[in-house]
Amino acid sequence: xxxxxxxxxxxxxxxxxxxxxxxxxxxxxxxxxxxxxxxxxxxxxxxxxxxxxxxxxxxxxxxxxxxxxxxxxxxxxxxxxxxxxxxxxxxxxxxxxxxxxxxxxxxxxxxxxxxxxxxxxxxxxxxxxxxxxxxxxxxxxxxxxxxxxxxxxxxxxxxxxxx
Amino acid sequence: xxxxxxxxxxxxxxxxxxxxxxxxxxxxxxxxxxxxxxxxxxxxxxxxxxxxxxxxxxxxxxxxxxxxxxxxxxxxxxxxxxxxxxxxxxxxxxxxxxxxxxxxxxxxxxxxxxxxxxxxxxxxxxxxxxxxxxxxxxxxxxxxxxxxxxxxxxxxxxxxxxxxxxxxxxxxxxxxxxxxxxxxxxxxxxxxxxxxxxxxxxxxxxxxxxxxxxxxxxxxxxxxxxxxxxxxxxxxxxxxxxxxxxxxxxxxxxxxxxxxxxxxx
Ligand SMILES: Cc1cc2nc3c(=O)[nH]c(=O)nc-3n(C[C@H](O)[C@H](O)[C@H](O)COP(=O)(O)OP(=O)(O)OC[C@H]3O[C@@H](n4cnc5c(N)ncnc54)[C@H](O)[C@@H]3O)c2cc1C
Ligand code: FES
Ligand code: FES
Numbered sequence: 001x002x003x004x005x006x007x008x009x010x011x012x013x014x015x016x017x018x019x020x021x022x023x024x025x026x027x028x029x030x031x032x033x034x035x036x037x038x039x040x041x042x043x044x045x046x047x048x049x050x051x052x053x054x055x056x057x058x059x060x061x062x063x064x065x066x067x068x069x070x071x072x073x074x075x076x077x078x079x080x081x082x083x084x085x086x087x088x089x090x091x092x093x094x095x096x097x098x099x100x101x102x103x104x105x106x107x108x109x110x111x112x113x114x115x116x117x118x119x120x121x122x123x124x125x126x127x128x129x130x131x132x133x134x135x136x137x138x139x140x141x142x143x144x145x146x147x148x149x150x151x152x153x154x155x156x157x158x159x160x161x162x163x
Numbered sequence: 164x165x166x167x168x169x170x171x172x173x174x175x176x177x178x179x180x181x182x183x184x185x186x187x188x189x190x191x192x193x194x195x196x197x198x199x200x201x202x203x204x205x206x207x208x209x210x211x212x213x214x215x216x217x218x219x220x221x222x223x224x225x226x227x228x229x230x231x232x233x234x235x236x237x238x239x240x241x242x243x244x245x246x247x248x249x250x251x252x253x254x255x256x257x258x259x260x261x262x263x264x265x266x267x268x269x270x271x272x273x274x275x276x277x278x279x280x281x282x283x284x285x286x287x288x289x290x291x292x293x294x295x296x297x298x299x300x301x302x303x304x305x306x307x308x309x310x311x312x313x314x315x316x317x318x319x320x321x322x323x324x325x326x327x328x329x330x331x332x333x334x335x336x337x338x339x340x341x342x343x344x345x346x347x348x349x350x351x352x353x354x355x356x357x358x359x360x361x362x363x364x365x366x367x368x369x370x371x372x373x374x375x376x377x378x379x380x381x382x383x384x385x386x387x388x389x390x391x392x393x394x395x396x397x398x399x400x401x402x403x404x405x406x407x408x409x410x411x412x413x414x415x416x417x418x419x420x421x422x423x424x425x426x427x428x
Contacts, residue, residue, distance in 0.1 A: 046265065
């Protein structure tokens, strides 16, 4: 079995895996990082979004071997070491941007990628960006509100840049 | 997913050799089509040959009147490229309208064109702009490349290296997207070139992307939306499915084509 090595949330990890292991399986089952969710079989829901080399991707549609040597950030890597929520997470809580919370890890990771490249998105840009993140509870309205609030918070606190 | 052996070649030559050596090898580019297919056990290749580390397949450049895009360039990079936005803005917009941001961060132009999904966007640009598909073996004109849905002129051990798009005088792509996947229910690319007008339709044809020659003739004589009045696209040979009947698709072709012409002028 090939060995894969990557940096996950700042820590170097190395494991033997079958080539058919998905990145999301690797994160959840091999590393025990169950914050990344699986919500579909069709690469459409976005519950599994993580960052690979700083770009948001669907970890259910990538093999662990394809992340060999790369830098991966998951939802577990967003809050500060002392547990202080990342401003995007805080904005979701503040604005009631979640109900069951199943889609939230993917939403937060997707939004972190958006705000890194576009710190002041319009409401329309936020809605377009979230095309690949499906929420079956909230109706999206409060998610969009949370993203706009997070953008404002991050602009006010440059030291806390998205990711 | 069934088990397979995984290879990460660093050059086109090594990738081609690995593909030729495998019992039933498959190239993987962005994996946005192939990995879902493997997950559903609809394919069981013996070997996956990953093109991700083949640097010579990446990048965007210009060559005497053409825009040349490496096969492994992802949709997000095409959409954001200053070169593409300047020389063929319609292509940047097309790439930026594929799927969603995470699909665009992984999916590649080479994978999309090789796959030739009848509802994919890039085939309309490749055919409509009269692009040339460069492979490890030869150059293939777009008019000879697409050979029916999910079928292309590629040989089993042939891989796309680059796609060269001649820069048109004007071009626009307009699609009616499926609201869930963003694949084209109907997509129309109209290009005004030195050699006349080309119109390519994706999403609708039962045999995949095709050229609307009657529209091309009308637009070559008069490049305006009203030149398309009275051209009825027959619904024979068009797809009908849960998303849209063939009659509806025929109607949409006319509407999308007019919008594309209007966006050009
Ligand atoms: C949720 C979702 C929404 C999508 N929406 C759209 C959409 O709106 N419009 C659209 O056009 N597409 C859409 N797609 C498809 C997406 O654009 C894919 O990325 C694309 O079709 C395939 O590209 P890939 O790089 O992922 O190829 P892969 O999945 O890696 O490969 C696809 C096929 O091409 C072959 N191949 C790959 N590279 C080469 C090469 N260089 N030479 C020869 N053969 C090669 C592979 O062997 C395989 O058979 C969507 C996909 C998803 C999951
Ligand atoms: S689990 Fe649904 S897109 Fe990955
Ligand atoms: S909060 Fe339940 S799916 Fe989004």
